[in-house]
Amino acid sequence: MKIKSVHIKNFRSIYDQKIIFYNITNFVGPNGAGKSTILYALDWFFNGNKYTQLSEKDATFGHSKENIEVSVTFDNLTDYDREIIGSQYVNDDSNEFTVWRIHKMLSDEEILSANVKGYPPxxxxxxxxxxxxxxxxxxxxxxxxxxxxxxxxxxxxxxxxxxxxxxxxxxxxLEDIEESLSTSFKGFAGEGRLSKLFEYTLVRADLRANEETADVKKTLFSNIIERVVDRQLASEPLQELFDSVQDKEKDIYKKYYANPLNELTSALNEHLRQYSVGRKVRIQPDIAEILPPQAKFNIAVIEEKFSSNVENQGHGFQRTLLIAALQLLSENASTETSKELCLAIEEPELYQHPIQQKRFAHVLKKLTASSEKKIQVIYAAHSPNFLDVEKINQTYKLKRNSVENDDIHTEINNISDQELLNINPNKPDLIKNALGNELANGIFSEGVF
Incomplete structure (x- = not known):
């Protein structure tokens, strides 16, 4: 199951835009155009909760009373996807499924809704x-x-x-009808149905690698671990180990405290019998139950004989570590996993030499090369090294446009392969083969001649 399209309404600078998504979807444009807004809108859609409530400041300028809405249409549904989603929402032949998240500005209420099969009357x-x-x-x-x-x-x-x-x-x-759901799709970040099928991980530009390499939910490192390691594999032997520790703890308490506690218990009960008949007490060690924690992992940076934390490294090394982690993910991602992973990366070129940028772009392309690996990549870039001239239609250019009443919105445009070839129909390969990187540079320009 992959993201087919996204419709964003009234979220920050984007008032009403529908975007088609691909295996790799790239957003370019000047600073402040709204590239990151798309990534953040999806982060709110998938991972938003009561602690990340939106406010009127998140609405498009001049529209603070209107609802904020993000809808996502998924396609390429598998039998497993349809089973988890449920027959109420998709049938055996369904290949698409739409969910939208709405923040009602007047009541601060948030709802998750899905297309359901039903009889409209x-x-x-x-x-x-x-x-x-x-x-x-x-x-x-x-x-x-x-x-x-x-x-x-x-x-x-x-x-x-x-x-x-x-x-x-x-x-x-039965037809697809819109119906507000009160419970079925609550908790994208928790136990909701879609959280079993889809994972959205946002790597922010200001996010240091020590945060993405922490083994906590929804980080890059955690996603890598989840795809190659079964955390429950060691649960049984660990439980046996903790049980044996608890048994030894009881033996130690018995050895050192049994006699004095028995004497103290007898003395206390001797006095208690003077006030209460038929009942007595026992003073005993308070043995706390010890439960093994979930298996967790960490990354240490080794330099010669010294070990340090990732957070103590420079920005360049931290970003390089993220690239290496993504490459590892592309090489070792399990094709058997039932969960789709969408990686959204803000400014992937950050702190990288141009040669490293090209390497990173290659890694991202490799991540999505096989549909069996179930990975989509989205990024907002400032570097032409992340544009694939062979798939230029997968790149969107954003700009801020002032409309009537000084209402400023983000415009999102892309160019199809056919439109590109129509520039010179007599030489269909001229644009892609002859221009090469010049075309990528041209995408970032105000005009090209």
């Missing part, structure tokens, strides 16, 4: 807010559409069950 009854409203809407359905053969139902749960039963027995009448 039932939507009003399903959306009823009270039992009485649902009962009245259901009766109106029966009166206006008697051919449906809906049974007479009065209770709210019975009405819901009747509608579900009708839809289950009439799949040919």
């Amino acid at each position: 039932f939507s009003e009854t399903k959306a009823s807010k009270t039992a009485t409203e649902k009962k009245n809407n259901y009766q109106k359905l029966r009166d206006n559409m008697p051919d449906l053969g809906l049974p007479d139902r009065k209770r709210q749960n019975d009405i819901d069950e009747a509608l579900r039963e009708w839809e289950n027995t009439h799949p040919e009448n």
Whole structure:
């Protein structure tokens, strides 16, 4: 399952833009054009929670009262994807699936919604807010559409069950309809269904490698570990080890404290019997249960005989370490994993010599070379070394455009292969083969002649 397209509405400088995504999707443009905004919008969509609530400052200038919305359409669904998503939302033939996240500015409420299969005339009854409203809407359905053969139902749960039963027995009448979900898609960053199928990891420009090499959820290093290591593999022997430690702890307590505690218990019970008949107490060691932690790993930097932390290294080495980690991911990513990984990298050229930039671009291209590895890459770059002239349609150029009432929005444009060839139809290979890197440089220019 991969990202096919993204629709961003009213998020920072992007007011209303739909973007088609590829295995590698590149965003270029001047500083402040909105490249990082796309990456951050997706980060909010996949990883946002109650601690990353949006505010009116995150809305497009002049639209602070309008809702913020990001929708993502996935395609290339597998049987496993459809099984996890559920038959309520996709059927056996579905190859696409859309989810949107909405922040309601007037109430600060956030909802996750998905396209569901249903019978459109039932939507009003399903959306009823009270039992009485649902009962009245259901009766109106029966009166206006008697051919449906809906049974007479009065209770709210019975009405819901009747509608579900009708839809289950009439799949040919079902369509994709928009329906707000209260629980099914809560918690993208937790136990939600999509979190089992898709992982979005954002490598920010200001994020140092020590953060991405920490073995915590959603970091680059953690994703590498998850794809090559089964953390539960050592759980059983570790539990046995901790159990044996606990047994030894009990033996030590018994050796050193049994006698004095028994004497103290007898003395206390002797006094207690004067006030309470039939009950006594026992003073015993408080043996805390010891549970083995989840297997975790770390990276140490070794220089000659000395070892240091990643955070103590310079920016150049830290960025180089990220590149090496990405290359490792491209070489060792398990093709058996059921989870898709989307890597979003802000300014991948940061702290890199031009030769290293080209190497990094090669690594990113290799990451997505095989569809079996289930990896997509998105980056916002300032360097032509990250543009693939052979796939120039996968690059979007952003610019800020002032419209009426000084309302400033981001415009997003790309050029198709056909449009590129139409520049000189008599020499279809001229642009790609003859211009080479000059074309990549031209993408960053205001004009080319």
